[in-house]
Amino acid sequence: MNYFEEYCTEFVQSIGSKEGAVSPSIVNSASFAYATPQIAEGIFDGSIKKPLYSRMGNPTTAKLETIMAKMDGGIGAVATSSGMAATTLACMSLLACGSEIISIGGLFGGTYALFSETLTRFGITTHFFDVDEFEKIKNAINENTKIIFLESVANPNMRLPDIKKIAQIANDAGVALMVDNTITPMSILPLKLGADIVVYSTTKIISGNSAALGGCAVFRSINDGEDKFKTPRYKELHKFIKGVGKMALIANAKKRAMRDFGMSANANSSYLTMLGLETLPLRMQRIVNSVSIIAKELSENGLNINHPCLRTHPHHERYLNDFKNGCGTFLSLDMGTKEKAYAFLNKTKIATITANIGDSRTLALHMASTIYRDFDEDTRKFLGITEGLIRISIGLENPKDIIKDFLAAAN
Numbered sequence: 001m002n003y004f005e006e007y008c009t010e011f012v013q014s015i016g017s018k019e020g021a022v023s024p025s026i027v028n029s030a031s032f033a034y035a036t037p038q039i040a041e042g043i044f045d046g047s048i049k050k051p052l053y054s055r056m057g058n059p060t061t062a063k064l065e066t067i068m069a070k071m072d073g074g075i076g077a078v079a080t081s082s083g084m085a086a087t088t089l090a091c092m093s094l095l096a097c098g099s100e101i102i103s104i105g106g107l108f109g110g111t112y113a114l115f116s117e118t119l120t121r122f123g124i125t126t127h128f129f130d131v132d133e134f135e136k137i138k139n140a141i142n143e144n145t146k147i148i149f150l151e152s153v154a155n156p157n158m159r160l161p162d163i164k165k166i167a168q169i170a171n172d173a174g175v176a177l178m179v180d181n182t183i184t185p186m187s188i189l190p191l192k193l194g195a196d197i198v199v200y201s202t203t204k205i206i207s208g209n210s211a212a213l214g215g216c217a218v219f220r221s222i223n224d225g226e227d228k229f230k231t232p233r234y235k236e237l238h239k240f241i242k243g244v245g246k247m248a249l250i251a252n253a254k255k256r257a258m259r260d261f262g263m264s265a266n267a268n269s270s271y272l273t274m275l276g277l278e279t280l281p282l283r284m285q286r287i288v289n290s291v292s293i294i295a296k297e298l299s300e301n302g303l304n305i306n307h308p309c310l311r312t313h314p315h316h317e318r319y320l321n322d323f324k325n326g327c328g329t330f331l332s333l334d335m336g337t338k339e340k341a342y343a344f345l346n347k348t349k350i351a352t353i354t355a356n357i358g359d360s361r362t363l364a365l366h367m368a369s370t371i372y373r374d375f376d377e378d379t380r381k382f383l384g385i386t387e388g389l390i391r392i393s394i395g396l397e398n399p400k401d402i403i404k405d406f407l408a409a410a411n
């Protein structure tokens with residue numbers, strides 16, 4: 001069975017053109033000529049929908065944005081130069097000095113550093129919680145809280161959040177919920193579960209072959225009646241709601257972040273990302289199946305595997321109920337010590353040692369000595385980074401070959 005069947009039709013049909021060039025055209029121009037001053041005025045005041053300047057929007061990138069918005073059921077999307085840029089864009093468009101973030105679960109190393117170090121330099125405070133600390137999360141919300149942030153699957157500790165429940169808490173408190181859905185595109189639809197903004201690193205499974213760095217933020221539409229973004233908590237947004245209504249979060253992100261910080265996607269990367277999208281449902285289906293076969297088989301053979309498909313995982317029930325389309329491409333292997341982890345990585349013939357996930361190839365990396373090397377012991381403990389931990393992202397290879405190779409490498 002293919003859980004992602006509907007996307008198979010949608011992606012290839014909307015990316016290919018029925019007239020002229022079938023493959024999307026790459027519009028490699030930084031600027032665009034307006035022909036007349038009247039048209040220039042119309043483009044700048046928004047009454048004429050034509051490209052203004054590639055930092056603010058590019059036709060190739062716009063096509064990608066339309067598809068990404070549709071994938072998640074959003075009103076629009078803003079593609080960015082990287083996944084970190086998408087998170088930065090979405091955060092900076094809503095935060096001001098004195099704002100607070102509540103960060104739940106995970107966390108991807110770059111995001112953790114952004115919240116815990118970089119944003120604190122601008123007077124923005126982040127409170128970190130584990131996925132199931134619901135009472136503590138509720139109690140931490142105050143009038144300065146602007147964003148509740150979570151990862152659909154905590155990377156790399158593989159803890160799974162109850163997204164619906166956290167969305168309920170966010171909605172009751174009138175706070176925006178932002179979900180990093182990099183690991184589970186199509187499998188989890190955060191906007192349908194009550195989130196407001198979804199961010200992606202498209203560098204990972206969406207592009208799928210290490211060809212393009214990119215990111216994307218997808219936004220929901222502003223409701224006609226009541227909406228948490230119409231409350232005083234988000235007063236900076238109100239002029240955009242007055243101006244463009246439903247599209248306010250997009251306009252705000254473009255003006256308050258994209259225009260001024262300039263984390264724009266480039267046309268070549270957007271093109272390569274669309275090529276990735278065409279086969280995303282097929283690759284996702286294949287890899288999600290392989291991951292559970294491999295996790296179970298390696299675990300039965302005595303390896304210390306962390307994946308929610310295993311009965312021993314604390315979120316196994318949640319995995320069965322809420323993550324029916326799997327939880328992405330990775331699992332982790334704890335070899336116990338750094339020496340044993342290095343021995344495994346030196347022996348495996350299949351895994352490519354790199355700081356990436358979601359590739360066509362199987363990838364592996366020792367966590368404590370690389371991405372998390374700058375983090376102190378307490379932080380590593382909170383994030384679940386043990387000395388022997390290897391993060392593995394399963395690829396398109398035959399799962400039997402991967403199992404054979406890993407068992408040989410581990411012994």
Ligand SMILES: *Cc1c(COP(=O)(O)O)cnc(C)c1O
Pocket residue numbers: 082083084085108110111151155180182183200201202203204213214215357
């Ligand atoms: C890789 C990753 C990012 C950052 O993406 P880049 O494209 O490398 O900037 C953010 N979140 C998650 C979950 C990631 O895996």
